[in-house]
Amino acid sequence: MSSQTAQRFTWLAFLFLLPTLLGLLIFRLVPIVGAFVTSFTRWQIFDKPRWIGLDNYINILTSPVAAKVFINTAWFTMIYVPGVIVLALFLAVLLNNSLKISAFFRGAFFLPYITSTVAVTLVWRWIFSTKFGILNNLLIGLGYSDPPAWLADPIWSLPAVAIVSVWKDSGFFMLLLLAGLQTIDPGVYEAARMDGAKRLRQFFDITMPLLSRSLFFVLILALVRSTQTFEITYALTGGGPNGASTTLAYFVYENAFVHFQMGYASALAYLLCFAVGLVTLANFYVRKRWTHE
Amino acid sequence: MNKNITLIALYSVLSLYALLTLSPFIWMLITSFKEPADLFRLPPSFAPTQLFTDAPFANYTSALTERDFSTFFINSLLVAACSASGQALTCALAGYAFAKLPFRGGNILFALVLATAFVPTEVTIIPEYLLMRGLGWIDTFLPLIVPSFLVGSFGTFMLREYFSALPNDYAEAARMDGASNFRIFRDIYLPLSVPALISVFIVAFIHSWDELLRPILYLNSPELYTVPRGLMSLVNEYDSEWTLFMAGSVVSILPLAAIYILGQRYVIQGFVGGGVK
Amino acid sequence: MRTLYFAAGLTLGTAFTAQAADVTLRYMSWDAAQIEREKPAIAAFEAAHPGVKVQTQGLPVKDFWPRLSALAASGDLPDVFTMSSGYIQQWTDAGNLTDLTPYTKDLDLSAYTKSAVETGQINGGLYSLPLSWSGPVLFYNKNMFDAAGLTYPTGAWTWSDFLAAAKKLTVDKNGDGKPDDWGYSVFGRYAQVDGWVYRNGGRYLNKDATKLEPNVEAINTLKFLTNLVLKEKVAPYPKDLQGIRYQDVFPMGMSAMWVDGSWNINNVRTVAGNKFKWGIAEIPKGPDATAETVRAYAWPDMFSVSANSKNKELAFAFIRHMTGETRNATDFLGGTVPAFKAIAAREAWLERDKQPDNKEVILKIGEQNLYTGFSRNWDAWRGYGASGSGGMNGELDEVFNGRKSLDEAVKSFTTYANDALSR
Numbered sequence: 001m002s003s004q005t006a007q008r009f010t011w012l013a014f015l016f017l018l019p020t021l022l023g024l025l026i027f028r029l030v031p032i033v034g035a036f037v038t039s040f041t042r043w044q045i046f047d048k049p050r051w052i053g054l055d056n057y058i059n060i061l062t063s064p065v066a067a068k069v070f071i072n073t074a075w076f077t078m079i080y081v082p083g084v085i086v087l088a089l090f091l092a093v094l095l096n097n098s099l100k101i102s103a104f105f106r107g108a109f110f111l112p113y114i115t116s117t118v119a120v121t122l123v124w125r126w127i128f129s130t131k132f133g134i135l136n137n138l139l140i141g142l143g144y145s146d147p148p149a150w151l152a153d154p155i156w157s158l159p160a161v162a163i164v165s166v167w168k169d170s171g172f173f174m175l176l177l178l179a180g181l182q183t184i185d186p187g188v189y190e191a192a193r194m195d196g197a198k199r200l201r202q203f204f205d206i207t208m209p210l211l212s213r214s215l216f217f218v219l220i221l222a223l224v225r226s227t228q229t230f231e232i233t234y235a236l237t238g239g240g241p242n243g244a245s246t247t248l249a250y251f252v253y254e255n256a257f258v259h260f261q262m263g264y265a266s267a268l269a270y271l272l273c274f275a276v277g278l279v280t281l282a283n284f285y286v287r288k289r290w291t292h293e
Numbered sequence: 294m295n296k297n298i299t300l301i302a303l304y305s306v307l308s309l310y311a312l313l314t315l316s317p318f319i320w321m322l323i324t325s326f327k328e329p330a331d332l333f334r335l336p337p338s339f340a341p342t343q344l345f346t347d348a349p350f351a352n353y354t355s356a357l358t359e360r361d362f363s364t365f366f367i368n369s370l371l372v373a374a375c376s377a378s379g380q381a382l383t384c385a386l387a388g389y390a391f392a393k394l395p396f397r398g399g400n401i402l403f404a405l406v407l408a409t410a411f412v413p414t415e416v417t418i419i420p421e422y423l424l425m426r427g428l429g430w431i432d433t434f435l436p437l438i439v440p441s442f443l444v445g446s447f448g449t450f451m452l453r454e455y456f457s458a459l460p461n462d463y464a465e466a467a468r469m470d471g472a473s474n475f476r477i478f479r480d481i482y483l484p485l486s487v488p489a490l491i492s493v494f495i496v497a498f499i500h501s502w503d504e505l506l507r508p509i510l511y512l513n514s515p516e517l518y519t520v521p522r523g524l525m526s527l528v529n530e531y532d533s534e535w536t537l538f539m540a541g542s543v544v545s546i547l548p549l550a551a552i553y554i555l556g557q558r559y560v561i562q563g564f565v566g567g568g569v570k
Numbered sequence: 571m572r573t574l575y576f577a578a579g580l581t582l583g584t585a586f587t588a589q590a591a592d593v594t595l596r597y598m599s600w601d602a603a604q605i606e607r608e609k610p611a612i613a614a615f616e617a618a619h620p621g622v623k624v625q626t627q628g629l630p631v632k633d634f635w636p637r638l639s640a641l642a643a644s645g646d647l648p649d650v651f652t653m654s655s656g657y658i659q660q661w662t663d664a665g666n667l668t669d670l671t672p673y674t675k676d677l678d679l680s681a682y683t684k685s686a687v688e689t690g691q692i693n694g695g696l697y698s699l700p701l702s703w704s705g706p707v708l709f710y711n712k713n714m715f716d717a718a719g720l721t722y723p724t725g726a727w728t729w730s731d732f733l734a735a736a737k738k739l740t741v742d743k744n745g746d747g748k749p750d751d752w753g754y755s756v757f758g759r760y761a762q763v764d765g766w767v768y769r770n771g772g773r774y775l776n777k778d779a780t781k782l783e784p785n786v787e788a789i790n791t792l793k794f795l796t797n798l799v800l801k802e803k804v805a806p807y808p809k810d811l812q813g814i815r816y817q818d819v820f821p822m823g824m825s826a827m828w829v830d831g832s833w834n835i836n837n838v839r840t841v842a843g844n845k846f847k848w849g850i851a852e853i854p855k856g857p858d859a860t861a862e863t864v865r866a867y868a869w870p871d872m873f874s875v876s877a878n879s880k881n882k883e884l885a886f887a888f889i890r891h892m893t894g895e896t897r898n899a900t901d902f903l904g905g906t907v908p909a910f911k912a913i914a915a916r917e918a919w920l921e922r923d924k925q926p927d928n929k930e931v932i933l934k935i936g937e938q939n940l941y942t943g944f945s946r947n948w949d950a951w952r953g954y955g956a957s958g959s960g961g962m963n964g965e966l967d968e969v970f971n972g973r974k975s976l977d978e979a980v981k982s983f984t985t986y987a988n989d990a991l992s993r
Binding site: 009010011013014016017019020021022023024026027028029030031032033034037038039045061062094096097098101103104105106107108109110111112113114115117118119120122124145160167171172175176178179180182183213214216217220221224227228249252253256262265266269270272273276280 | 303304306309313314315316317318319321324336352383384386387389390391392395396397399402406407408409410411412413415416417418419420421423424439440442443447450451454455458459474478487488491492495496499538539542545546549550551553554557558559560561568
Binding site: 328418423426441505506510513515525526534 | 602627628633636637643646
């Protein structure tokens, strides 16, 4: 668009954005700035805050426990984000039709997202249980005599939490991608079919490029969720064994609401935001080349 | 022939996965019909033991009647419906502005809307609490509704992407015909965005319905409790009433299931471009 | 449609708490079920104080502290709230609690269990009154003891008595070379470990609880518990029990003996039902303990009055009433012991019609020198609640699972703890 048009829309855009701006300024930025200031204090919520400058940040950056948490978070993200997107995309593409059976499947896949986490994790704890779990009994049945203690194993507990999170959220991302698929003109596929393109080719040559905006959106959203996972960790492993599945959101919660180290927790959160911000910026940069505009 | 085999294989995989996704819900259902002693048994029993007693619905009746659950339900419905419809509306406005009304600073503002979602609630909640107290909103629904009514990062993001994917030609054509900018939004682009709007609504509704930390902090009076806050009174220090909790949970996801079933029909409505005259 | 939203929006701001009473006393607890049991006592208090209305609110522990802290930050604390031994030091230091000393002139504090009162005595003031106390005990499965032809554990048991019994109780029933019944189970949590440590004269903290420096007795105890798994093989690796809530291991009949808080009696009753007979005993005394160093591990649950309360005298009258002699023994569930000694002494508290049939064991613990083991930031260095996989708890589980040597674990939790204590 020309710069002339850009000028013309400014007042109109702000009119459209009025509620968002109000909400952003009052209900988002005020608490966020408050939390940022907090990150330079030692504040136990029920006590008076005390200014300690950069101590929280220094403490975090030199602590082996915090370092492990950052590594865990990155590892979790690497499993969760691709996992949930590939699964959701697979489901969305297969179920993007008006068949009755597809409606049933869509409902079934969405159900974990609304089912209470407590109920969900009770079932998964049983699946992963060392001695009585169906998973290990299956493995033993297949002749694998010494299966791991999934949730109590330093290597497996984090992937287990990630897998359950993928499973729980995939229906949600499927729904978002389904909405995106609605913008694709079926005529495009018809033309391709005439050209004799195979289904798989259609998917990579047509669906993926046309869905790139939605995919990008889902990618950012998955990134956010991967840094904010708390409930499943809490109910499944409690962050264990010995912190092996403690990711940042969980660590922030522990420090904020178990140890009441609000300043420390805030500093953690801002370091996280800084890291995620960089990743997101990189994503936006990459997208300029990647998406179909 | 070959195609049929692929299809059968595909549907078998889907069915297996559906079984896996349905099982926790079935488990919840079974648990809600169990006696407390059978709850944590291993290997677990699939018998809904309570169904065979003379009070088969005891968990449900005590979960729903011992506490004022109908009030919690109405409260939750009110809060979730207001938050979600507000969010769908404001996000549509904002998403449209970012996608179709280019203006200076738009990208920075959009980045800001998005970035604020990355700050974990755990650290902003106490400053937020002090803000709400300053506004005199403690023990009302306002802290649960107003912020999400006014701004939703992902709703805005999603609708921005959605509107961007729609061609500009419609607007230009309508503008030629002399339609106002607001009418272009309301009569052309908004109807086209129904699948995305519904998705935003569903997600916002679920999010609001499940919220626990804010009701815990902001609501003092039991007559204002939401469903999750009400369910928390079944979780106790030494003797949590998990079977009642499960019964309450089953009932509490019914509205979410209903919203989803009603909404998803509009999400899958085929290529939206087809509807444009 | 839009008008509907706005109409709905308008009606929302209306708060509707009508207060007919002259004075409202706000009381908040971490146990909603406890409040239910307290209803008659609260009604009695209101009857004795015309014009006073008590407004109650109960929340699970996990949510109670965040809310109470938020209320403290905004200066809106309820008049009365439950207080734990783990947090009282910090809450007192922060100036949130009222010194109750001026109100106690006509109150005989010796009517309460001594150490439970002492927990509330900080810097020469009294910042809480104890409601109840509890501590870990040794649970034992009578059926398994009978089958092995063993006599039941007593408070006189030594570690070698315990080990000998545990060996006999560990049985490989199906001959696959792996035990099916275990003599004992270990777990790194405070309730499962620290009772052993203190009964051996062990301490983790220095005298003024500012630094973690586990003494030899403490290390020896940890070694003993580790050996139960790795060397003697009378207890399974904790990881093998993953998937079962730790408090269910004993009531599910998987382990003949088990140490857990006395409050867990209630859960054992629920989960074990009538499947087997069981009893409780004191944790065996360690070989390093002397009469001066031996301690029983126990801690109170208390009530405190907000420093901002406008009705401090009334609030104190309320907690005095709630902890005092008018309460019923049956208001105290399972193994929680009323801090008011006369109530605990009542026959009704012993619940002779239920298992275990020897609850007096807990009362005997209360007569000994008790130790709470708390310090500032205890929850962080010990690994409590949601942080249960961290701190000492997490490290000890690694040791019990055979993944880390005890020396290494001690080194790393000591460093971590002293960092937490310095904050």
